[in-house]
Amino acid sequence: MNWGFKSKAKAFFVDVDSPAYTLEEPVNIILSPSMYWVKRVKLPVKYLREVKSLIPSLFEDNLPAGKYSYSAYKDGDSFLIFAYNDKEVLDLIAKKGVASANIDNIYLAQSEFDTMEKAIRIDDKNILSLQNGVVVKLPAALSKEAIALDLNEHVFSNNSIHLTRFNQIADQKSQIIFASILGFLILMFAMEWMITHAKVSTIIEKESEVFAQHNLPATSFQNEAIHAKLNTIYERQTRIRDIINSVLTAELAPDEKIVHLALDKNKIVIEIKTASKEQGEKSLSKITKQFKGKSLRYENGIYSMEIQL
Numbered sequence: 001m002n003w004g005f006k007s008k009a010k011a012f013f014v015d016v017d018s019p020a021y022t023l024e025e026p027v028n029i030i031l032s033p034s035m036y037w038v039k040r041v042k043l044p045v046k047y048l049r050e051v052k053s054l055i056p057s058l059f060e061d062n063l064p065a066g067k068y069s070y071s072a073y074k075d076g077d078s079f080l081i082f083a084y085n086d087k088e089v090l091d092l093i094a095k096k097g098v099a100s101a102n103i104d105n106i107y108l109a110q111s112e113f114d115t116m117e118k119a120i121r122i123d124d125k126n127i128l129s130l131q132n133g134v135v136v137k138l139p140a141a142l143s144k145e146a147i148a149l150d151l152n153e154h155v156f157s158n159n160s161i162h163l164t165r166f167n168q169i170a171d172q173k174s175q176i177i178f179a180s181i182l183g184f185l186i187l188m189f190a191m192e193w194m195i196t197h198a199k200v201s202t203i204i205e206k207e208s209e210v211f212a213q214h215n216l217p218a219t220s221f222q223n224e225a226i227h228a229k230l231n232t233i234y235e236r237q238t239r240i241r242d243i244i245n246s247v248l249t250a251e252l253a254p255d256e257k258i259v260h261l262a263l264d265k266n267k268i269v270i271e272i273k274t275a276s277k278e279q280g281e282k283s284l285s286k287i288t289k290q291f292k293g294k295s296l297r298y299e300n301g302i303y304s305m306e307i308q309l
Contacts, residue, residue: 009104011151014096015137017123021097028156029093029106032122033137036084037063038110040134043079048072051079059083071161073111075133082108086163105255110135111159119146163254182248189241196237200230236309243268243291243307252283259302268307269296277303 010025015032041058045051055070063083072081093103113120113128113135120128122137127146129138140146240263247261247270256279260271270293274280277295280303287293288305296304 011154011156012098013109013122013149013151014093014098015122015126016092017126018096020095023098023102026102026104027098028104029098030112030151031084031089031106031108033109033128033135035089035092036082036108036110038108038134039081040075040078040132041081042077048074048079051081055081055083069161069163071108071159073159075114080110080134082110082161084108084161089163103254105156105160106163107156107160111157112154119143120149121146122149160255178248182245185244185248186241189237189244192237193234193241196230196234200234203230239291239309240268243287246287246290250284250287253279256280256283264306266309268309270305270307271302273301274298274303275301279303280305 008026009028010023011030012021012023012027013030013032014035016034018032037059039058041051043051043054045054051072052070055072056068058081059068059070064085066085067087068083069086070081070083072079074080089106109128114130114133116128116130116135119130119138119142121140122128123140125140127138127140127143128135128149129143130136244261247258250258252258252272253274256272256274258270259273260269262269270284270287272280272283274283277298280298281288281295284293284303284305287307288295291307293305293307296306298304
């Protein structure tokens with residue numbers, strides 16, 4: 001195990017047989033072996049990224065039908081590779097009463113208990129046991145000397161996992177708040193567009209009257225100048241609306257969230273809480289490509305990007 005840190009967030013073990021709770025504090029989830037598949041493999045590769053590209057084929061024909069995510073880390077002279085069904089994991093976490101807003105990180109039991117000296121009792125009927133270096137879930141009857149699970153002083157590894165559809169476990173309140181904000185923004189920009197469009201139509205209709213009243217020449221140059229100015233306003237408002245809609249619907253990583261979104265003169269500033277600058281760039285890559293966003297900085301866990309209007 002690559003030891004990492006002792007988190008201030010409470011450690012919470014999740015298994016299919018775990019009781020449901022209502023947690024109102026930050027937690028780090030540890031998933032039971034019943035929620036993932038694991039293999040130990042030796043491969044003639046040097047880097048972890050090379051292993052990750054091979055994982056789907058290494059699990060081929062071993063997994064039930066479903067959409068899976070994969071992870072891996074080096075363990076001695078071999079690699080431990082993992083597969084887990086995002087939807088099943090997310091559904092189970094939600095069922096156990098954990099809101100997405102309260103989750104700091106998610107870990108696998110393998111990385112957190114691979115140095116256990118005795119079996120660990122997770123409930124009256126089941127234990128965690130180390131078999132050939134792999135953490136497995138077994139019936140409690142197989143070990144009378146198992147010790148009770150105690151996570152109060154647990155030190156977490158550096159091997160957290162990412163669930164690609166993390167936002168599915170958002171609680172109902174979070175979903176309602178998000179939908180309300182998104183609906184308000186769409187309504188606001190729709191109204192602004194209609195007002196701008198109405199003003200454009202009114203000005204065009206009154207143009208001839210103004211020139212006639214003041215005995216001014218209604219030249220094509222003047223008409224084109226007015227039209228260009230109003231069209232610029234319209235395009236700016238449309239771009240603002242499209243950028244904000246894209247940011248609010250961006251697919252962020254499990255441990256990411258939007259912490260700041262603001263219109264500052266001729267630019268929009270976006271800030272997300274993320275694990276690294278590279279992860280932030282990856283999560284906002286579609287927005288960067290579509291709107292030519294510019295990376296500003298990564299500081300204190302916050303990745304910042306700006307888009308010129």
